[in-house]
Amino acid sequence: MAEAFLTVRNLHKSFNGNKAVNDVSFDINRQEIFGLLGPNGAGKTTTIRILSTVLAPDSGEATIGGLSTSKQSADARKLIGVCPQDLALYEDLSARDNLIFFGRLVGLSSQEAKTQMLQNLTLMGLEERAKDKVSKYSGGMKRRVNLAIALMGKPELLFLDEPTVGIDPQSRNKIFETILGLREKGMTVLYTTHYMEEADRLCDRIAIMDGGKIVAMDTPRHLKAQFGEPEKTSLEDVFLKLTGRSLRD
Numbered sequence: 001m002a003e004a005f006l007t008v009r010n011l012h013k014s015f016n017g018n019k020a021v022n023d024v025s026f027d028i029n030r031q032e033i034f035g036l037l038g039p040n041g042a043g044k045t046t047t048i049r050i051l052s053t054v055l056a057p058d059s060g061e062a063t064i065g066g067l068s069t070s071k072q073s074a075d076a077r078k079l080i081g082v083c084p085q086d087l088a089l090y091e092d093l094s095a096r097d098n099l100i101f102f103g104r105l106v107g108l109s110s111q112e113a114k115t116q117m118l119q120n121l122t123l124m125g126l127e128e129r130a131k132d133k134v135s136k137y138s139g140g141m142k143r144r145v146n147l148a149i150a151l152m153g154k155p156e157l158l159f160l161d162e163p164t165v166g167i168d169p170q171s172r173n174k175i176f177e178t179i180l181g182l183r184e185k186g187m188t189v190l191y192t193t194h195y196m197e198e199a200d201r202l203c204d205r206i207a208i209m210d211g212g213k214i215v216a217m218d219t220p221r222h223l224k225a226q227f228g229e230p231e232k233t234s235l236e237d238v239f240l241k242l243t244g245r246s247l248r249d
């Protein structure tokens with residue numbers, strides 16, 4: 001039987017009366033790629049911020065590897081890697097120095113940080129540009145550095161918040177390939193996107209979010225089968241049927 005690695009129960013978070021996250025519950029099994037799919041403002045980033053212990057929920061509980069994200073947050077944090085929606089890196093430093101810096105920040109020895117830096121830059125196809133300042137990189141390369149940083153410390157669960165927005169197809173494919181490769185080696189992934197074809201291609205299961213709520217949750221195939229023949233239906237159609245609105249708006 002599949003083992004839930006992340007559990008989320010009845011999360012709520014409001015900002016000035018606006019319910020950004022409204023009673024969200026789901027589980028992610030080990031080695032699963034789980035997608036949170038929804039338009040801008042759906043509550044995806046707020047959910048990730050709560051689960052990555054950056055933000056406290058108003059109510060609700062979450063566990064990672066059995067550890068409470070509120071009561072055992074320091075230990076839970078050791079299990080996760082976060083690739084935030086807004087790039088979190090130093091433009092004035094090389095990719096190499098960025099990775100070493102963040103590796104040291106998560107407690108790696110200098111030697112281990114160097115070892116993992118090399119591994120992760122190679123994984124992302126950036127080893128030849130490792131010594132260049134990140135400010136010289138394309139948007140897609142910066143995204144790949146962001147993902148490489150998230151892998152420092154060898155997390156077991158990766159949070160990827162819209163990692164492919166505004167990047168070139170080469171970087172996008174590299175990111176997809178990397179995520180699938182990491183999963184083969186045991187990684188569990190929470191992936192947010194507003195691109196339905198991306199969620200369809202990559203995710204084992206998807207929760208469709210709208211207005212802070214999960215409005216549907218299943219495999220892409222089952223979601224599509226609810227509304228037509230899976231081969232002829234898109235997740236865009238599913239979103240439209242569920243909410244009466246287009247995901248692209």
Ligand SMILES: Nc1ncnc2c1ncn2[C@@H]1O[C@H](COP(=O)(O)OP(=O)(O)O)[C@@H](O)[C@H]1O
Nearest residue numbers: 015018020038039040041042043044045046047
């Ligand atoms: N720090 C904040 N302060 C006030 N409102 C916020 C804050 N963060 C998010 N929101 C609001 O919460 C809602 C959900 O936002 P967000 O989680 O960023 O959605 P998504 O990532 O799906 O685009 C939006 O209405 C957004 O404006």
Ligand SMILES: [Mg+2]
Nearest residue numbers: 044045046085
């Ligand atoms: Mg967001």
